Amino acid sequence: MKETLLEVNNLVTEFRTKEGPVQAVRDVTFSVRKGETLCIVGESGCGKSITSLSVIGLLPENGRIANGEVRYKGEAIHNLSAEKKRLMRGSEISMIFQEPMTALNPVLTVGYQLREPLMIHHGMSKQQATTRGIELLNQVGIPYPEKRMNQYPHELSGGMRQRVMIAIALAGDPGLLIADEPTTALDVTIQAQILDLINELKDRLDMGVMFITHDMGVVAEVADRVMVMYAGQKIEEGPVEEIFDRPKHPYTRGLLGSVPNVDDPTFELHPIPGTLPSLTEQIQGCRFHPRCLFAMDRCRQQVPPEDDLGNGHYVSCWLTREEAVSDGVGTNDEGTATRSEDAPLKVAQR
């Protein structure tokens, strides 16, 4: 197993608002290894983007890491000075964004924007940076890189721009690449190419990739491991096969049930009812229970702990315990399961 690149422990990210502090990320723990892609999945507003911004240190002015730590190659990076964080960005951790249309400066040439990180992080001369820039464009599969260097972003197609973005992100030789929905704004064929490119670069450069998406199809394509987030919390995490074959959390199952299946004519979409609660909303117990089809009394009262199901599969849901109980011990008369103390469960002590 490869060395751990990024470790996030008990991360809590808070925003100052007029209504008082609001937690956008609640006690999230995860890690990314070298050469591995971790997909963070969840619907809009579940805190996945804020998690990535916390890692790279680019939270909006009213946001702050209230608790927990972020470690990169074993060193804490969440409490570095602004200047050190700045130098770390691009050279250790890089990020690519959703909208290739807007993530490039419209008034500067591709070459200018590509040279910039090279000159910042490697102290290259303009000449050297140009040479290296052309190499990078070549590496991300852009034909005629010399010509592209002198072009403006509006002269390139969406897919080309995303490739340029990737080239810029790779310019500082980062160990970790954060991709925040990099294919959402692209059409499907281009999407597949960009995903292939990210996969290939990850293997070649031995990078860790933190891939943020809400598209389960994309997850299947790129992920090694998947982390599902809901309302600021991690609810399930595991290797991609585990998550797709044996999803435990009702929300994960819901996400998978929301993907259309063209091969199966009888397939019906099963959307998850309701909407994501607002961040200020106080919910007792499991934060998903108001939308959960399987919610029990316990879910409304107690927050489910994280259970280790083995194989690197973790889930926070009372249901898994009930299933384990019903498999092993049985249920009581009302049909609702109660957990006996000797139930065969490994409670995660993390």
Place this chain on the structure above:
Amino acid sequence: MSTTFSVETPQVRTKKKDRFVVSTMKRLLKNKLAVVGLIIIAIQVIMALTAPWITSYDPATQQLTKSELPVMSEGHILGTDNYGRDVWTRIVYGAQISLVVAITAVTLGLLGGVVLGMLAGYYKKWDAVIMRFVDLLFAFPGILLAMLIIAILGTSLINVAIAISIWSIPTCARIVRGSVLSIKEKEYIMAMKSMGASDLRIMVKHILPNALAPIIVFATMRMATAILSTAALSYLGLGAQPPTPEWGAMIAQGQDYMWTSPHLTVIPGIAIMLTVFAFNVVGDGLRDALDPNMDLN
């Protein structure tokens, strides 16, 4: 998918920056009024630069035997003033003064305004302080503020330039701040930050070029205001002192001879009016030309 392509470079190396300037100029030149303005400005600039060659007199030398000659007199196409000085010569040298004072004032004003506006827009914590200072400057009517500054610094053309530049700062700062506020939220600024770019680099190299259009328009319009204010302050005796051939000062001096020699006030008046008009229409034209979304039909 293969990610490397064989590279044959087609020799297309047009300067794209020039292309932007050219397309803006093309749009500007479609605007007839702006073209008229540009021609007037060009004539004025040529007049100012070639003053010693296109006039045969000195703007300050008096010829009392030839005082108050009317327009189209022999040797004095625009006549002479009450001291016998050639009006054409004085108008031409006046163009020099107006342009130099206005360019100095606008440059200084832009410098102050851009720096303040940029800081206020970019750093939230400085915003309130800087903008309250700007509001303070706004609270004075412009010409009063200029008079106040001249009262403190003393009467001279340099002080007029300084006064007008200070008067330009608040408007410019507001315009720049507004642009910065919207530009800094753009994704490419975030992308640049995620690249490890410093604040200074982001402000100067990424935000400023994107905020340039309103600044250019403001500068052009402000040239008109600056020329008018220079004339106004000189007319009031706060700017150019005799015998400096400043247009406003010429009007002030000519007004005593309104009945006998109206050309002494009318001609500098026309010069001021044409210049101000020219800069205003060019500013208008630039605003339309720099905004490609504008419908020119």
